[in-house]
Amino acid sequence: MRRLTRAEARAQTRERLLDAAAEVFARKGYGAASVELIAESAGFSVGAVYSNFSGKEQLFSELMSQRAAGRVEAIVAAMGTAREQGEDPLAVLGRMLVAAADKDIETAALQTEFWLHAVRNPQTMDILARGTDRTLAMLRDVLAQLLEDHGVDRSVTPESFAVVVLALYQGLVRQRRTDPGRVSEDLFGQALAWQIAGMPKATDRASRK
Incomplete structure (x- = not known):
């Protein structure tokens, strides 16, 4: 060997x-x-x-980052397949939201524990931020494609959109777990569509020149 x-x-x-x-x-x-x-x-x-x-905090952060990476990779693959098959990628995201909300409750409890720990121990927040940075970096590429598909002006950056999408995702997952009736399978995709619809379009800027 x-x-x-x-x-x-x-x-x-x-x-x-x-x-x-x-x-x-x-x-x-x-x-x-x-x-x-x-x-x-x-x-x-x-x-x-x-x-x-460095300690228990970093171990936990690495674990959560690995799991987040797996979820984002699955999202990227599913959205790519949807685009190829002429399906709405935003609808795919909605279904994946529901799937995430309805399982892995244990991980959600652990994440909440760690968040409370980080709030009480501010030096730990840097570890949490670095883990989130990796998730946002992976989201950025797929969201950049989404913005391009919808003709959104470049003044809307994929980096900023990724932060909003992650916050919306986390909030809707929590609402779904609190009361499944509040968050339908379609709501996340609809919310993203509403956001994109209100964004400035590249054609709007061109027409003003």
Whole structure:
């Protein structure tokens, strides 16, 4: 068997620690989980955790970023398929919102715990911000295509639109979980369509010249 390089071994250790963290967070909740429990579950020393992550906060942030990346990748793929098949990509987003809201409640509870922890420990907010930055970066490309498809003027940046879309998504997911009757499968897509309809169009600027 080929011996792993140092980089490969480090990557493998990080993945084992993240897998263990996911299990411990799910079982104990964010507050009760500890670096010691995570290290024990992974079969490593506490030192191995700290040589790969700054602490429990970064472990959690990396986990949430991985899951967010998976969701965004699924969204990008689904919207691409919808575009190819002549279907409305915004309707696809609506269905995916409902699917996200109706499952994985455990992850939502953990995210809420971490948010409260970050509010009470402001230095942790930077870790949360970096994780969100990665999600926004992935959203930016698919939203740039959406803006282009609808002829939106370049004064509306994909970066700003991504922030609004993420906030709307998170808010509607929470409302759906509070009362499923409030948020239909179509509402998220409709809300994005309303936003896009009110945006300045490239043709409007050209006509004023």
